[in-house]
Amino acid sequence: MMRTMFDRLFAGRNGIDQLNIALFVLAILCWIGSLFAPTRGLANLLHWACLLAAAFCCVRAFSQNLGRRQQENQKFLAMTRGFRIGRNWRAKMEQKRQYKVFKCPSCGVKLRVPRGKGKIKVTCRQCGASFEERS
Known part of the structure; x- marks a missing residue:
């Protein structure tokens, strides 16, 4: 009511x-x-x-x-964007548990891959460079 x-x-x-x-x-x-x-x-x-x-x-x-x-x-x-930006720490922590972030060795772009997949070949979306990493 x-x-x-x-x-x-x-x-x-x-x-x-x-x-x-x-x-x-x-x-x-x-x-x-x-x-x-x-x-x-x-x-x-x-x-x-x-x-x-x-x-x-x-x-x-x-x-x-x-x-x-x-x-x-x-x-x-x-x-107030700067004050509110840190409020998503819980979502960031959840993402950190599920994904691993790598930097492309040639262009420096951050790439996100799922965790627990073993050794995988990562291809950069921006420059096309490929490298192997453990997830």
């Missing part, structure tokens, strides 16, 4: 995306910071930053201008 109510509420609206999640986390951090701020002025500043972040998050979530909100989200993702 709650799920259908939220689905109806957000129909045709932007909803929650990565930028909204970041704004929500920022609002919570500002709120916590305002509770433990050493001075009254800093506490007020953090309190207003919390309110602004939460308000902007709500405006973006209920906005019907989907194109503009998607552009904002894409810019945010482009700006």
